[in-house]
Amino acid sequence: MSTNNASYTETLTLGQKSYLYYSLQKLSQGKELARLPKSLKVLTENLLRNLDGDTVSEEGIAAMAAWLKQGESNREIAFRPVRVLMQDFTGVPAVVDLAAMRDAVQRLGGKAEQVNPLSAVDLVIDHSVMVDAFASEQAFATNVDMEMARNGERYAFLRWGQQTFNNFRVVPPGTGICHQVNLEYLGQTVWQQQQDNQTVICPDTLVGTDSHTTMINALGILGWGVGGIEAEAAMLGQPISMLIPKVVGFKLTGKLREGITATDLVLTVVQMLRKKGVVGQFVEFYGDGLATLPLADRATIANMAPEYGATCGFFPVDEETLRYLTLTGRSEEQVELVEAYSKAQGLWRHAGDEPVFTDTLSLDMSEVVACLAGPKRPQDRVELSNVPQAFSLSHEQKIEQKVEKKQKHRLENEGGQTAVALDESLQSTEFSLNGSSYQLDDGAVVIAAITSCTNTSNPSVLMAAGLLAKAAAEKGLTRAPWVKSSLAPGSKVVTDYLIKAGLMPYLEQLGFYLVGYGCTTCIGNSGPLAEPIEEAIKKQDMTVAAVLSGNRNFEGRIHPLVKSNWLASPPLVVAYALAGNMHIDLTKEALGTDKDGKPVYLKDIWPSQHAIAEAVELVNSEMFHKEYAAVFDGDEHWRAIEVENTSTFNWQSNSSYIQHPPFFQTMEKEPAPISDISQARLLAVLGDSVTTDHISPAGSISADSPAGRYLQSLGVERKDFNSYGSRRGNHEVMMRGTFANIRIRNLMLENVEGGETRHYPSGEQLSIYDAAMRYEQEQVPLVVVAGKEYGTGSSRDWAAKGTLLLGVRAVIAESYERIHRSNLIGMGVVPLEFINDSASSLGLKGDELISIKGLSELTPGKELLVVIEASDGTKQEANVRCRIDTSNEMKYYQHGGILHYVIRGMLA
Template identity: 70%
Template structure:
């Protein structure tokens, strides 16, 4: 049953349709058009938002003026109107889900402390949490890898999983998909997503578009199924599940026209890397991207989902594909019931949400791609938008090495970024690199050279959901084995599909044995190498890298390759299709030119080239035909049950969680300590010290890394002091339920560069009162002891990357009152506000360089103590070491009225708790 009654429906749009033998009511866009005028050319994604407004019109959070603003958008192609979006559901993964459930448990504690029933804290929207980010590649390359890794995962994460099992029984409207099942986005695409949702409300069955927000930025993958959804911070997702609408400006929508067909030998991965490069160049941050054009007619949903998945990489809020026959075909293949398919088709056609040939909506701006022009590509060495054509790959790495050795960091960036990531060809192959290192593995002697591929991982939601590229990888493996090729001994190989269906069809295709022979044994079903869970390299390989200070490579079929993310010792990371991952595992080095150089020798001693192994489109199509509906139905029949180990986890049946002081995974967070019924008055920031002075493109991985950490870090020292040995540290991501670890991990990425220090990498700063260099956490605690407020200063694109709530939570707990940057990534900006941290933006032409900041200045910010309004101008005063001062205006990046309310309350969760207590 719904928690709200039917819409006010001022436009009288409530209608009915019959589908699958049932009658459904819905809020009709064509009926609204009778009053508002033609809505047919409104972008499909905005039609979904329009329906959301019609269905939720209540005269307060959604008014008629909001609906009228959507119509006006068609004339202006942009809008400054703020609307309230209510998604149908929320999706979580465990890295972000655990702290989300910790917060819910802490909110129950706060409600109990206020003398009210803690059970009032419950998700009001359906929530699915998929445990997919905790498996690590500890074991690889043999038949027991999967079993061993799952056993290690269950042992390593016992406390977290006990906690999630408690949440599963303690909260209503909350389902958990156990570990060893799949990646949340692939489970969402293959099973959870409905395209059209329905619920019983006031005696009627209301049908409406399936929409969602998720606590992972790649939630956008579901856009490939005609479902509008995107990633939000865990904080915003918690508010959405507790009934708070998602506040947003009506977005600009960029239309991306797709024409033509992919050429022989070109994959969906090559297509998405090209799309990502084009859209990054175009500039779509904070905008919707919607794909249209007759090239969509034959584009399967798996390819659409691959493109939609990488919306965060091209910077868009979402990458939406409208519903059409391909949608129905995919839903049928993946085992959705016939009644659901009938509803999807009938509803989409009735609402004008069905893509018709030649239809071109009105867009803010457009760009176009003929798929026939796409070429084989990778992306790297550290950003997903820096595409490199496969034919230029060797030269790209050579140039990278040359400029790194010469210390020309800026020149390297310029060269690698020219032509959108294409690099100059023709660098002298005889260029002398760092000396290679001797290597002995399994009794076999060899050498490890610069450019060595030490990790080759078929992993991540982006590509493992796509049968065409997975079957292509299987075909290459099969042909390689037939010719007697082997992967190089220093390559750590792994196969981590996004769902169990993948291994079913690889087996049916006859490819799993060949992949196993090359070392691509199943290591787990989850997000592994792409999230930093690549596990340790063999000791001999790590020693060789360290001894020679070698620049080595990973090649992975993922979507993220930021510095320090995949593995601390691997400086260059390249995104590639699964078949290219296999090819590079055979080649063993990114300096092998796959167009010209052989991958090895066959049984007769003849050279084997990539062209000898690469499958034809027909071979791939024949293999994909073996993917059957029964596979999906079998694997998803008991998707919430889990294995015997999961089922055996015992948890107390209590409304309030029983916190344990001894736990190093789950701790009661301090966010609600001392919270009064009314928020404290906000004060101006006076004489703050700068905690970190950062450059451009600082990601949430830099701010709050997810991967492993060393014993000498603040987090490592904390765990050792609590009896945890380094081998049991696990990762930052798995420790997100413990604020003590996460505070210490904030700004602790091994590759972050604080410009307050000269040529120092890692989470360090200068403690200004003494001039001493120390860990950022240690400095922040010293400042807190002195009662000194802190700010962070940064460049462009601050907070790009994953929708990582701890990047904001950790910032707050370190005592940072404000971040001042040149521009922000959408989710991180929202998360900062959600934790009561003010995001401020330099005006055009002013930045840390023009102000000649060294980090030793003090910063004062005026204008916070008044009435906080969206977009207001504040004044910053910089006081230099010599006593001189300079002032400049800053723009508040509190963009909406709701955000202003959340900030005044010290954060979104504080607001929700106070509202619940007020109305209880």
Template identity: 60%
Template sequence: MALNAQVKTTLTVAGKQYQYFDLTKVNEKLSLSSLPLTAKVLLENLLRHADQSHVQNEDIAALIEWDNSKASSTEIAFVPSRVILQDFTGVPAVVDLAAMRDAMADLGGDPEKINPLKPVDLVIDHSIMVDEFGSADSFKHNTAIEVERNKERYQFLKWGQKAFDNFKVVPPGKGIVHQINLEYLARVTFVEQLNGQQTLYPDTLVGTDSHTTMINGLGILGWGVGGIEAEAAMLGQPVTMLIPEVVGMELTGKLPAGTTATDLVLSVTEKLRKFGVVGKFVEFFGEGVKHLSVADRATIANMAPEYGATCGLFPIDEQTLTYLKLTGRDQSHLDVIEAYAKAQQMWGSDSLSQAKYHDKLSLDLSTVVASIAGPKRPQDRIELTNAAKAFTDWMTQQQELKLATSNTQESQFESEGGQQQDLPAVVAKCEYNGQAFDLKDGAVVIAAITSCTNTSNPSVLIAAGLLAKKANELGLKVKPWVKTSFAPGSQVVTEYLNSAGLSTELNQLGFNLVGYGCTTCIGNSGPLPSSISKGIQDAGLTVASVLSGNRNFEGRIHQDVKTNYLASPPLVVAYALAGNMKIDITSEPLGNDQQGNPVYLRDLWPTNAEIAELVTKVVQQDMFKQKYGNVYEGGEIWDALKVDHSVIYNWPASTYVKRPPFFEGMTRQPQPIQAIDNARCLLKLADSVTTDHISPAGNIGLETPAAEYLRNQGVEPVDFNSYGSRRGNHEVMMRGTFANVRLKNQLAPGTEGGWTRLQPNGEQTTVFAAAEQYKANGIPTVVIAGKEYGTGSSRDWAAKGPLMLGIKAVVAQSYERIHRSNLIGMGILPLQFLSGESADTYQLDGSELYSIEAVSSGQKQTTVTVQRESGETLSIPTVLRIDTPNEFEYYRHGGILQFVIRNMLA
């Protein structure tokens, strides 16, 4: 009898009987209290699939015998309950599925076998841009522009919704994927008919956005994966992983007055980054957890990628049920959730107090203070009282760096910081909206209440509204150079702000609704007014953005803005009033009232009691039920999109959606793995190169290879849109690979952007042009990199783009988890320098030839043979970062999608 049959038992809730796989019956030696919540969920997953080939008894035994003394070497297969996508990463995923149907047909298979086997929800939320702002018509205009720009993509997604089973699309204008997931899609406990019986099991998921982790705030295990991995999960492939290391973070105390959940998450992010949780799972427990609402928990869980963890999981408890009830879930299902969680010993923070974690740390919530983070990394927290000084100090450091390097060739990539123009001090004379003003260094030119991180949290949005109300009463105005915007993650936000009378207060300061979706945080901040943009560029000013988001990486928010700060929504409003990062908003006035008296932040800041009272009053269940009652209905514009009902997609002549070449020449059996001989280095990079550096999502520069391609296709510059919106067209995306304006390639010293030098003659050219030349000459290429290669968003094009440029391998000091997985998923070999070694150890300058022997299953190390121009050769030992047997199979097949197709053909 299979183990899962032995542990099946029944649970009766409100007179209904359910089947489930009882963890308490697995093994008499198992003490469930010693298992972290993560281990319990993974154990249940293995038990439920114990009769399938990807689960071995040894895998189950390894979890039962939970060993927190060391990292596990046991690989397990995790089958998520569902998959969630957003449109930037979702469009290429659906493009790949459509192309896989073509490939199946070409190879003599049944194309309709290419179909999601798990529930898949795609939320269109990443395409809205802040073109118009500061007016009552901003939302209307931005929505119209969005649909016009993205009509071809939306038609394609609408085709996919009809063509594929188990695939639903939430049309544009509904909200941000993670907030919709939290407020509507999440089940917490699945109820599914299995073998004729109603069966209970944990809601788990993977998503094509790194901030999928926001759902951990509801006690749901889920995390971000690359689009490639998600496609495989949709098609029934398990996510393979080593049994994770789990770190427990104990929270004690309560947040003090004057602080927000944003301040808390910035403290958590800083602390966990310093502690070191990259690739690990984090769980929160302790008395402090009980004082955090689900909205607060979700704020912390959202930023797991920023503190480096795979996820940041909270327990299921009374707060969970309160939130689910508020957001309109049925009471009968809430009863099931509570009964199931208690039966499986997954209920409450107390269930984790005895868990055996690999590491533990703690945070006293009462020590949290008002903070921001920046200027370029989420983990670089700055106490608000020190923010002005920190900005000035940073400017001084950049100037010293510039002076130190001004007479020498720049030879080192610095992903943090850039060249500044701060000496002598300059002023740009600007005019906008009939107002003339001087624009100076430190000017806040973007103030955005945006993103999933904070707009899911009523307390911080109500706080922003109350601060705006008091500012209006005193006659304060936002500075004329500040581009203000408000992009909530859910339509419910507008409802409760309207009910509180705070929408008009925010509007009066220019924080009008610009759209429901991920805007500034993803780089969709839209253009600055032309006079301000020209002033910044002509004077070489270092200006700032302040946003209530989770990402502030270099070059991400806006190309004119070199410093970006994460802050709570009320602080975003405060900085818009102050207008400059050099102002200490904790001690200097934000402006003057009608009588000319100075007004300080303390005069505007609402009390915790004010906020709590208003949240309780205005955030109502009916709002959620009404707004989510028609969540899959798109209205007149969406309904007017014409699509056919074909099984195989009829690829149009489109610059947004184009059949990818990944399966061209594919055979029914994989070819033997080949050695990489005499490759050239395409890029030599240093530490913290992000997926934004590799594959930017923002605006397409006018003088780039991607722009040249679009012009040749008859696209006007005004319609270029963003890289993110054109991810369904490989021609654009391969030209945009390594095209971030802040990228510094050591092969092209003194440059920023997508530049390199063609070897062996050293001619400077674009990365794309060099790659095309190497491919034409039959020369493979490699990338040499430093630490934390691929940090940031789970961006599949950061792996697809390099493949299309002809890159066969990356040799780095270390990798971010998702990006390493994505490289393998596209058939690119990830190698890692031995601990303590780097390109500098071997004095590599990128002019060499690189050869790598063919790798084989189970291999842990391989040698990179380097030949210098002088003829000297050296052998560099490297770690082969294909970590599991499943990953090797993906690599052997040339990629995960080829593996899936061949399995289906077989």
């Protein structure tokens, strides 16, 4: 094989147009590779197209053929996605870095305009809208106004980026959720780009700064979520290092029965794959059952890949892919191109396809039953009839108390509905709302949210919810008065088709008014409950519930007072809003009474498949054309934001959201030589399985934390702190929150939880941030020592960025999670790995001085010597291995980080 990949090109002609592509059939192993999973064929094409003899070698491509013999490989490859997808929480810091890079290039004699993404980047603002107002016609307008007021600084910055950077587009707030916009509009399945006056085509691939980027796999587009540093590398043309993954084949046969939804299917799939164990692996769906599975249902399954633990859940291209592309308004030319290219490259799904997989499992879809997942994890599937029992068991109370001993009695409310209350053996409390008195019972559903791209991308389940609402409203049912109900679709097309089907008025009648186009309740932006209800919950420490059509239901995520959270299909969300309590068995017990006082059961109002199909037929291409025609323009709020027309950003020193990061302030045109680390102090000594969630700032900001004190010094009131997520563009906030997790344990302190350490030689106990700043004043370098599996969990850019900004030069651990190890290098922090020792075997107390020798002559994988000097002057030594594993990583580290490497490349 030659490193000149031009010999592998082929021409595809459609009509008057010719396209150049890199042919897998031309590889020497072409026939053999035909048996690869289609997701690995996409990776193979990526390697072939980028074959350069350096970052991609012929051995990497040959490793794909070798994979077929074992179903796995330890080969590391360089993946170059053609585009990057971001949401606003994770995207803002990436754009901050781009803006800071422009300043650095200009300071060093280059032109600021040189700094632009080299790959296509789309940022969708979807994570900031909160459900403050609900159940009224004014809810949407009120929530939009509040969103713009809260996030003005961030949005002005992104508006500047939108008009300044090439290859960078921003989808404004109030438009949709990034993954649904990606599915309905951005994704192309086959990508086109100009190269040497020719149109080159290839599989559409991407990485995204959100774990549910996997949703796009439904369109035959390979993509997954990564941390911000990998995303920045990708958009600046740098490869992402990854191991050739194991691929588990999931065979689907049969078809869903009457009354069973895509949500029921995905919760079954999640449970099966979690039990199987697919963490870090690809899952590829195959089997003739795919022929009956609509693309929207595939998207629901692909979306939840993070919940079943896989890197992605891939669906090959077939007739259904073409149908969906046509429906959503892609051009006829693009649809023809997708078909022709997919067939030419062996990416098309044929009936009876049986690729080679690492392992397989299968599901007959006719066996799927109605279900929810809860109360804390998406993989904890519970059949609908067992929900009351599961709710009770989850709180370790006798089923007899909760199920057999409960007695129904009528609770009259304004709508004349009969709600269900429980007898005195269960917790309950009185509350008043809008002049009426009610009883709030154990198990009350206080949040019912049709939310999240997972399900709102699917017309079938949305129409089912609307039809169920229509039947319920016509019978005189209303939602329980303690339920906070909301409708937050992932795109404007959803409201268009609900209106066209005549279903929106019925959803509104039951309290499901539009509250915004964004993630809302699914990411915890559920907003406050009514004050009397919050007080009632606190008064008795009530166990109350949320039911949402989202993808994550971890404890504390949805609302701090809601301990029990359940994932359900949109029609079941409506049904639970009517029932008002998790103790009701919806398969047997009445949701309420009709206008004549007769009981109404779920089966009485559940829509037929025929009725749902008729409603779905109303969804047409014109709706997608209309809503996406001006997708980047935004509403009057967005267009009214004034920004300067400048090539560099005008940083505001008093901004609490956007600050100029210090990464490049002392950077020179040439990198300084790497030097040994001498007489460093330990900032923290950590145990096993310390995750990036422990290291990286997340969640709410407490007033007495370093970040809280900083915000108050700027005049920010506690009520306006917002979250670490919303302030990712301000390094001053984020570095103060690094290692500040309330559950982290620094072994330098006894019986202390939280981000504390001990400063030496003073011996004073301080917050990790305060100690780091004192060491900085003293010009003392810092080291972090950790145990096994350091940096597992979500790939968080600030776990590495914050580590660097605290002055940490090296991390020494027993083992690393691959992405966090890579991120540390990307920020110029060297990861070292104990060879025979550990923090415990060395007896580290925290007062030692650490010197690392051999860095000045560093090479990938080199063994180094660590000299540890105790406070009494005694010394011991430990051997460590440099976990800079590749020559590319070595380049990044030599330059002080990946962004520094890119800047110097531009200047050269």
